Amino acid sequence: YVTGPIAHGSVIVSGGATLSDGVYRFGQAAGSTFDGSMGTVSYVGSVRYVGHGGILDVTVANPQIRLTSATAGALVVTSGGREVVFATLELAGATRTEASGAVTYAGVAATLTDAGRTQVFGGNATTLDPLTFTVGAAAAAPAGATGTVATASSAVRTTRSIPATPPATTGIELDEATLAALQSGDRVTVTASGFQSGETGISIVVYSTPTLLDTVAADASGTATWTGTLPATLADGAHTLTFQGSVSRGIPFTLTRAVATALGTCQATAATLDWGVKESFRTYIEGIAAGGWQLEGVTYAYPVFSWATGTGAVDPEALVGTVMFGGSVRFTGHGGALDTTLANARIEFAGDVGYLVFDVTGTTQAGEAVAQHDVRFAQFALTPSVRDAAGITLTDAATTLTPAGAAAFGTYSAGEQLDPVSASIALPSGCAAAAQSSSGSGATEVTAAGAELTSDDTALVWPWFVGGGVLLAAAVLAAVLVVRRRRA
Structure with a gap:
C-alpha cells in the first residue's frame, strides 16, 4: 500500500x-x-x-x-x-x-x-x-x-502536463480516406514519426479544449501509432489532433459528423447505470483514508453507485451514441487532502468499445489539482450481443482504467481493472427490432448511414427509409427507455 x-x-x-x-x-x-x-x-x-x-x-x-x-x-x-x-x-x-x-x-x-x-x-x-x-x-x-x-515507482506518472493550445499543427500526414474518417468521427489509425526509439508516454490530445485521448509508445524506428475515435462530446467545428512527447506533431481538421450520424439514431429519455468504480478503492477510502463519499443525483447500495433517468441518443445498429446521467460522486479522505469528484456521468458507445465518461475535478491522492472535462475514464468491450429485443443491455461488463482516466484520477495506472459495469437502455420497438435483426445471417450490404444490413432483414428495415424525415421525426418524439437495474 x-x-x-x-x-x-x-x-x-x-x-x-x-x-x-x-x-x-x-x-x-x-x-x-x-x-x-x-x-x-x-x-x-x-x-x-x-x-x-x-x-x-x-x-x-x-x-x-x-x-x-x-x-x-x-x-x-x-x-x-x-x-x-x-x-x-x-x-x-x-x-x-x-x-x-x-x-x-x-x-x-x-x-x-x-x-x-x-x-x-x-x-x-x-x-x-x-x-x-x-x-x-x-x-x-x-x-x-x-x-x-x-x-x-515513477511509472505511475506516465503523462506530462498538457498545454492549453496545440503545441504543433504539422507533422501528421493522412491519406484522403483517413482524413475523411477522422473528420466524420469514425474510427481511425493515425501515425506520427520523429520520436525516440521505444519512447513511452506519448500523449494523444485533441483540441480546441485539450482532451487527452490516450497514451501510446513509439516503435524502434520512433513511429507512434494511435487507433481510436473522437469523443462523442466533441462539438462539430475546427479541431487539432496532436501527438505530444519528446517532439510534438499535429494536424488540423474540421469535424462534421452530425448530419452523417443522424439517420437511424433513437432518442432516449430514461436509462440506468450501475458501477462501483473499484471495490478496493472504496475500502481504502472508508478505512485508511478515514473518509467517505458524498452523492448528488446518485444512490449507493453495496457494491454499486447507481444513476437513473439518463437521456441521449443511440444508434443501436452501429452501436454509437451517448447516454447522459449527470450527478456526482465526491470522494474525500485524509482530512481533506484527498478530494476527487466524478461528475456528469455518461456512457459513450463507439462501435466495438464503450466508455464511461466523467468530468473529474479536485485533487489527486498525490495532492495535484485536477479539472478535466469529458474524460473517457473507463472502457469496456462492445459486441452485438449487447443488443436485445428491448434495446441495449450491459451485464457486469469488465472495465479498465484508460490513460486519460489514469491521468485525471492519479491513483492507478492505465489498464487497471475496475469494477464491472451494468446498464440497461430500452429503445422503441422499431429501433430495437431492426438493430437486433441486423446481426442475423445473410449477405452484407452497407446502408447510407454506414451500418451493416443483411439481405434477410431488408424487409424489416426498409420501412425506416420510406418517408425518410417523417419516420425519423417520429422516432425522435416517441423513443422511450425502459430501465433494467442490476441488483446487488
Missing part, C-alpha cells in the same frame, strides 16, 4: 535495522532478561513508512519481545515517542530451536492489538505477518539493505 499507486510513498530503514529477502531485521541489544521461557529481549533499529506527500508518516522502532509464559507474549515497539504494546504473540504454534547457546522461535503468530491499531496505524486494522526472533548475545542485525529500501 505504501509504495504502490495509492500512497506513492517509501519505506526507510535506519538505526541498525536492515532489509533482506523482504524481511526487516533488528539486531539484539544488551541487557536481555530471558531465562529460557520468560523475560524481555530488546532489539534496535527503526522502519519508517512515508506516503501521501508526507500525510502518512509512521515509524516503528526498537522492538521488544516480552514473554509472559512459555506460550504467550507481546511485541512492544516505540512509535510516536511512546512505547506501544503493538501485537500479542502466540508461541504454541511456533518452532523452537536451540543452537550455540541461542534460542530461536520461528513462525510466531502475531495479532495487532487495539493499541497498535489506534496509536500506530491511526485506527486502521491489518493482518500482521508472523515473526521470528532469536535470543542470544547482543549483536548487529544481519547484513541487508539500508537507507530507503523501497519507494513508489
Whole structure:
C-alpha cells in the first residue's frame, strides 16, 4: 500500500535495522532478561513508512519481545515517542530451536492489538505477518539493505502536463480516406514519426479544449501509432489532433459528423447505470483514508453507485451514441487532502468499445489539482450481443482504467481493472427490432448511414427509409427507455 499507486510513498530503514529477502531485521541489544521461557529481549533499529506527500508518516522502532509464559507474549515497539504494546504473540504454534547457546522461535503468530491499531496505524486494522526472533548475545542485525529500501515507482506518472493550445499543427500526414474518417468521427489509425526509439508516454490530445485521448509508445524506428475515435462530446467545428512527447506533431481538421450520424439514431429519455468504480478503492477510502463519499443525483447500495433517468441518443445498429446521467460522486479522505469528484456521468458507445465518461475535478491522492472535462475514464468491450429485443443491455461488463482516466484520477495506472459495469437502455420497438435483426445471417450490404444490413432483414428495415424525415421525426418524439437495474 505504501509504495504502490495509492500512497506513492517509501519505506526507510535506519538505526541498525536492515532489509533482506523482504524481511526487516533488528539486531539484539544488551541487557536481555530471558531465562529460557520468560523475560524481555530488546532489539534496535527503526522502519519508517512515508506516503501521501508526507500525510502518512509512521515509524516503528526498537522492538521488544516480552514473554509472559512459555506460550504467550507481546511485541512492544516505540512509535510516536511512546512505547506501544503493538501485537500479542502466540508461541504454541511456533518452532523452537536451540543452537550455540541461542534460542530461536520461528513462525510466531502475531495479532495487532487495539493499541497498535489506534496509536500506530491511526485506527486502521491489518493482518500482521508472523515473526521470528532469536535470543542470544547482543549483536548487529544481519547484513541487508539500508537507507530507503523501497519507494513508489515513477511509472505511475506516465503523462506530462498538457498545454492549453496545440503545441504543433504539422507533422501528421493522412491519406484522403483517413482524413475523411477522422473528420466524420469514425474510427481511425493515425501515425506520427520523429520520436525516440521505444519512447513511452506519448500523449494523444485533441483540441480546441485539450482532451487527452490516450497514451501510446513509439516503435524502434520512433513511429507512434494511435487507433481510436473522437469523443462523442466533441462539438462539430475546427479541431487539432496532436501527438505530444519528446517532439510534438499535429494536424488540423474540421469535424462534421452530425448530419452523417443522424439517420437511424433513437432518442432516449430514461436509462440506468450501475458501477462501483473499484471495490478496493472504496475500502481504502472508508478505512485508511478515514473518509467517505458524498452523492448528488446518485444512490449507493453495496457494491454499486447507481444513476437513473439518463437521456441521449443511440444508434443501436452501429452501436454509437451517448447516454447522459449527470450527478456526482465526491470522494474525500485524509482530512481533506484527498478530494476527487466524478461528475456528469455518461456512457459513450463507439462501435466495438464503450466508455464511461466523467468530468473529474479536485485533487489527486498525490495532492495535484485536477479539472478535466469529458474524460473517457473507463472502457469496456462492445459486441452485438449487447443488443436485445428491448434495446441495449450491459451485464457486469469488465472495465479498465484508460490513460486519460489514469491521468485525471492519479491513483492507478492505465489498464487497471475496475469494477464491472451494468446498464440497461430500452429503445422503441422499431429501433430495437431492426438493430437486433441486423446481426442475423445473410449477405452484407452497407446502408447510407454506414451500418451493416443483411439481405434477410431488408424487409424489416426498409420501412425506416420510406418517408425518410417523417419516420425519423417520429422516432425522435416517441423513443422511450425502459430501465433494467442490476441488483446487488
